[in-house]
Amino acid sequence: MNTKANNESKRKQIRHYTDSPSYEIDLTSKYCKAMLTQLFNRVCHELNPEEFAMLDTVSCNKNMCQRDLARLLLKDRANTGRILDSLEKKEYIVRHNDTKNNRLIRKVNITPKGEILLEQISQKFEPFRESISKIISDEDLTILRASLKKIRDAIKQIVDMQI
Amino acid sequence: MNTKANNESKRKQIRHYTDSPSYEIDLTSKYCKAMLTQLFNRVCHELNPEEFAMLDTVSCNKNMCQRDLARLLLKDRANTGRILDSLEKKEYIVRHNDTKNNRLIRKVNITPKGEILLEQISQKFEPFRESISKIISDEDLTILRASLKKIRDAIKQIVDMQI
DNA sequence: ATAAGATTGTTGCATTTGCAACATGTATTT
DNA sequence: AAATACATGTTGCAAATGCAACAATCTTAT
Numbered sequence: 001m002n003t004k005a006n007n008e009s010k011r012k013q014i015r016h017y018t019d020s021p022s023y024e025i026d027l028t029s030k031y032c033k034a035m036l037t038q039l040f041n042r043v044c045h046e047l048n049p050e051e052f053a054m055l056d057t058v059s060c061n062k063n064m065c066q067r068d069l070a071r072l073l074l075k076d077r078a079n080t081g082r083i084l085d086s087l088e089k090k091e092y093i094v095r096h097n098d099t100k101n102n103r104l105i106r107k108v109n110i111t112p113k114g115e116i117l118l119e120q121i122s123q124k125f126e127p128f129r130e131s132i133s134k135i136i137s138d139e140d141l142t143i144l145r146a147s148l149k150k151i152r153d154a155i156k157q158i159v160d161m162q163i
Numbered sequence: 164m165n166t167k168a169n170n171e172s173k174r175k176q177i178r179h180y181t182d183s184p185s186y187e188i189d190l191t192s193k194y195c196k197a198m199l200t201q202l203f204n205r206v207c208h209e210l211n212p213e214e215f216a217m218l219d220t221v222s223c224n225k226n227m228c229q230r231d232l233a234r235l236l237l238k239d240r241a242n243t244g245r246i247l248d249s250l251e252k253k254e255y256i257v258r259h260n261d262t263k264n265n266r267l268i269r270k271v272n273i274t275p276k277g278e279i280l281l282e283q284i285s286q287k288f289e290p291f292r293e294s295i296s297k298i299i300s301d302e303d304l305t306i307l308r309a310s311l312k313k314i315r316d317a318i319k320q321i322v323d324m325q326i
Numbered sequence: 327a328t329a330a331g332a333t334t335g336t337t338g339c340a341t342t343t344g345c346a347a348c349a350t351g352t353a354t355t356t
Numbered sequence: 357a358a359a360t361a362c363a364t365g366t367t368g369c370a371a372a373t374g375c376a377a378c379a380a381t382c383t384t385a386t
Contacts, residue, residue: 014222014281015288016222017219017288018220021304022198022291029189031322032185033189034324035185036185056181059177059179065364078343078365079342082342101353102353103352103363118177122179131321132184136313140306143310144311145184150299151194151299152190156194158294159201240334241336241375244336245336263334267381268334
């Protein structure tokens with residue numbers, strides 16, 4: 001084969017990380033995070049974006065234990081517990097002890113107060129959903145989501161998330 | 164119009180943040196970061212992923228001042244300076260004082276030692292580039308990148324990044 | 327001309343995050 | 357039965373990050 005010639009040609013033509021999809025995803029994620037931070041600073045003083053994402057996940061997944069929440073959100077158990085502490089203190093969630101495979105766990109559920117807050121915040125997001133639907137077509141959005149999922153699935157098989 | 168009936172129907176059907184593209188991008192970015200962290204732990208002890216992204220950006224943008232680098236990488240000036248301190252101490256970059264609009268600035272450039280390291284790391288990334296090209300078609304990758312850029316551009320107009 | 331404001335980089339501090347160790351209790355193995 | 361390994365959640369500490377204040381210098385406004 002042409003491996004040696006290939007290596008020579010590759011040496012000149014570096015593939016930069018900053019041109020990779022991974023980097024663009026990271027960059028875009030930073031933009032999204034900056035937007036969320038500013039939005040919450042202006043509009044919602046009850047939660048920060050991390051607590052909001054956790055509350056939304058709790059709302060979508062009833063009766064889930066902390067570690068499974070951590071796995072969904074890709075956070076470690078320690079910070080998951082701390083965010084839940086904060087949400088519980090503000091009475092947006094409740095925790096109760098339960099068992100899973102005969103092991104003691106803490107299951108989490110959203111309170112009515114939490115549901116109401118989530119609904120209020122969801123309405124404030126409406127303009128952003130609309131603006132995204134204006135700049136990206138439905139078909140492209142479908143492709144975007146599918147591609148992101150493919151990337152996550154591929155990475156899931158390579159690295160161990162050990163949460 | 165049907166605004167009131169519309170509101171009623173929306174109240175029941177909450178749009179969850181965890182279903183949004185923004186959330187999926189954030190999640191995927193966490194997967195990518197986890198992969199990078201594990202990869203660097205195994206394979207490269209000279210740099211961490213943040214330093215690597217900075218070095219790659221410096222390599223792609225000769226003679227750039229620190230604040231412009233911060234703007235490209237979406238980091239604040241403080242951390243940009245700290246990462247550059249580390250890279251300079253390891254002799255992968257050099258800084259020299261210069262002026263821009265008659266103001267004193269520090270311009271950054273990669274050293275030959277830095278170029279060599281970057282090339283080595285780039286080659287170790289090859290398997291990942293290949294695996295991504297296997298799971299996502301070229302057309303979908305083009306759409307993915309374009310959509311991400313559209314999202315960044317839209318956010319750029321809404322929020323001030325003040326770096 | 328003096329004052330106010332802008333640009334660049336650094337420092338210090340508070341918050342967040344990541345990671346390892348621990349406590350507790352359960353399966354599994356020998 | 358004892359030992360080992362696993363699952364869940366918590367605690368403590370180190371590292372990373374974000375943010376505001378500062379120093380130095382230049383531009384603009386009054």
